[in-house]
Amino acid sequence: MNRLGTGFEKFPILAILRGLQPSNAEAVGRALVTGGITAIEVPLNRPNAVDAIEILVNCCGNEAIIGAGTVVTTENVKDIKSVGAKFAVSPNVDHDVIRATKENGMLSLPGVTTISEAYAAVSAGADIIKLFPCDGLPSNVVKAMSVVFPQNVPFVCVGGITLDNIDGYRQVGAQGFGIGSALFKPDMLADEVLARTLAFSKAYREL
Structure with a gap:
């Protein structure tokens, strides 16, 4: 996962902090880092997300x-770049968003649900493929998709990842995981947050 530099290279779990507010951003961030997390995402579809970032x-x-x-827009890209964000995760494959992300020196992680979307994302310049939602895809389907995904770009499973199923997704090819409400x-x-992070850290390192 070295395409995500010092984040996923150290520990391939992305913490997704939907609804994080500026008032508790530092406390939550420090809890995650203390627990071993080295990649943190704040979705923009909640108020004050840019401030929290x-x-x-x-x-x-x-x-x-x-x-x-x-x-989801090039304006979003500009907003997060202005506060020091290093990567942009999208729910879809939007060539303009991917291009703007790369032009601003950030890593691009577009979301895909099909093999065609995966190749389109890579063609547009994606650094990482986000397979979403994984909880709607049986592990045998994920395995079949991973075999034909572009092999030069890693993929992460996002959506419904828990302590109970993370190993199953790892065994079928996932190279990283985005974890939201379970964290x-x-x-x-x-x-x-710290207790949950430590539990995931322990579980992953025992895989």
């Missing part, structure tokens, strides 16, 4: 790679 960059940017999710919910205290 900026706080994470300032407090945890030396220890983790910080980026944004639900990046973080907006009403969680930092201590609970």
